[in-house]
Amino acid sequence: MPDSVLRRAASRFGTPLYLYDFDVIERQVARLRRALGPRFELAYAVKANPSLGVLFFLGKLGLSSDVASAGELAAALRAGFLPSKILSTGPAKNDEDLEALVRARVAIIHAEGEWELEQLEKIGKRLRRRVAVGLRLNPPWGIAEKRVMIGGPGAKKFGFDLTSARKILRVKERFPRLEVCGFQVFNASNVLNASLLVQNVRNVLSLAIALSKEFSVPLRSVDFGGGFGVPYSDGERPLDLKILREGLEAVARDVSLEPRLDGTRLVFEPGRFLVAESGTYAVNVLGTKRSRGVDCVLVDGGIHHFLRPVLFGTPHRVRLIRARNGRRPRPSSPSRRSMVVSGPLCTSLDVLHPAARLPLPERGDLLAFENAGAYGYTESMPLFLSHEWPAEAGVRKGRLALLRKAPSVATLLRGQSDPFGGR
Ligand SMILES: Cc1ncc(COP(=O)(O)O)c(C=O)c1O
Numbered sequence: 001m002p003d004s005v006l007r008r009a010a011s012r013f014g015t016p017l018y019l020y021d022f023d024v025i026e027r028q029v030a031r032l033r034r035a036l037g038p039r040f041e042l043a044y045a046v047k048a049n050p051s052l053g054v055l056f057f058l059g060k061l062g063l064s065s066d067v068a069s070a071g072e073l074a075a076a077l078r079a080g081f082l083p084s085k086i087l088s089t090g091p092a093k094n095d096e097d098l099e100a101l102v103r104a105r106v107a108i109i110h111a112e113g114e115w116e117l118e119q120l121e122k123i124g125k126r127l128r129r130r131v132a133v134g135l136r137l138n139p140p141w142g143i144a145e146k147r148v149m150i151g152g153p154g155a156k157k158f159g160f161d162l163t164s165a166r167k168i169l170r171v172k173e174r175f176p177r178l179e180v181c182g183f184q185v186f187n188a189s190n191v192l193n194a195s196l197l198v199q200n201v202r203n204v205l206s207l208a209i210a211l212s213k214e215f216s217v218p219l220r221s222v223d224f225g226g227g228f229g230v231p232y233s234d235g236e237r238p239l240d241l242k243i244l245r246e247g248l249e250a251v252a253r254d255v256s257l258e259p260r261l262d263g264t265r266l267v268f269e270p271g272r273f274l275v276a277e278s279g280t281y282a283v284n285v286l287g288t289k290r291s292r293g294v295d296c297v298l299v300d301g302g303i304h305h306f307l308r309p310v311l312f313g314t315p316h317r318v319r320l321i322r323a324r325n326g327r328r329p330r331p332s333s334p335s336r337r338s339m340v341v342s343g344p345l346c347t348s349l350d351v352l353h354p355a356a357r358l359p360l361p362e363r364g365d366l367l368a369f370e371n372a373g374a375y376g377y378t379e380s381m382p383l384f385l386s387h388e389w390p391a392e393a394g395v396r397k398g399r400l401a402l403l404r405k406a407p408s409v410a411t412l413l414r415g416q417s418d419p420f421g422g423r
Pocket residue numbers: 045047048066089090150186188189190225226227228269270271272273374
């Protein structure tokens with residue numbers, strides 16, 4: 001994203017600020033669609049960035065969506081996703097989540113435990129509805145994650161392991177209101193190896209077909225989850241979309257020969273790949289200090305808005321945007337040095353970058369953290385220290401727009417009282 005756009009956005013909406021480049025989102029959708037080909041459906045995992053503006057945009061591009069809660073469902077519906085294009089997956093969905101999903105008549109609800117099936121059965125009975133259900137499976141094989149996010153093969157809290165899945169499929173008639181009609185497997189995020197992703201698709205399909213035969217489960221949908229990675233650090237190579245495309249073309253050819261997969265929705269539900277690279281978290285430099293030989297830059301944002309770098313121990317690339325369009329030192333300039341970028345939280349954990357290599361910033365400059373469009377704003381902890389949250393803004397073909405106003409301090413206090421009269 002050009003520095004001039006960030007400067008304009010920061011002066012218009014203030015800092016700290018999340019800014020998403022919608023042209024990048026559009027590009028990522030197009031690139032991934034080309035790689036998936038026509039046989040695979042693209043659903044957006046809302047959790048990656050549930051900002052309504054982003055959802056409206058992706059809905060208009062024709063994507064389906066995957067929601068994990070009643071809140072995400074409400075957002076997807078508000079953004080215009082048809083229920084037939086909404087799928088749901090998420091561990092520990094509560095009774096309200098499940099009821100909202102049934103009432104909305106979403107395409108399929110992936111159950112992650114026996115109690116969810118029992119609860120869905122009760123809801124289906126009460127509402128006199130048949131409920132399309134898939135089982136989220138947690139096979140002992142799968143893609144090992146570079147950094148644990150979902151948990152890799154054998155992740156424990158997600159879905160049914162194969163013994164439990166077989167046990168429940170054997171007695172599926174216990175749930176007359178449920179139509180078990182699909183499977184979902186997702187156990188690795190931020191995967192940068194396209195061949196592993198393709199192999200995983202093959203493995204999931206074989207498993208789905210085997211269970212379908214063994215337990216007479218119609219395959220209305222098979223869902224391979226998300227997991228398409230983006231490079232966060234300089235040494236990482238982007239996903240090879242050519243390998244992905246060629247691999248999936250071969251899978252699609254094999255699928256066309258398998259009668260059980262005739263008309264089956266073959267779904268991917270990525271989040272990160274579609275939105276991560278669109279986003280920048282921009283903060284304002286409040287001051288710098290040198291302490292015991294270390295340069296520290298203090299900024300007006302921190303890990304309360306952008307937790308990811310410390311949560312996963314992966315600093316994001318950051319660049320300096322001078323307040324004035326002054327002469328900028330060349331990248332190889334010796335004035336570049338390593339510095340710690342920290343925010344206002346009263347904890348030494350609040351480090352946005354432990355070793356950013358930058359020319360020393362000055363008060364009023366901006367620092368722009370890249371690849372912040374996925375799992376940024378909403379995977380953080382904005383209430384700590386009661387600062388205002390950042391606004392979210394978008395840029396589309398050079399035009400800036402506010403997506404979500406920063407809530408004021410008054411908003412943060414709203415709904416609270418002194419219930420014990422100060423005693
Ligand atoms: C069920 C489910 N589907 C899809 C995703 C999206 O994953 P990614 O952003 O890695 O594509 C997640 C992420 O946690 C998930 O839990």
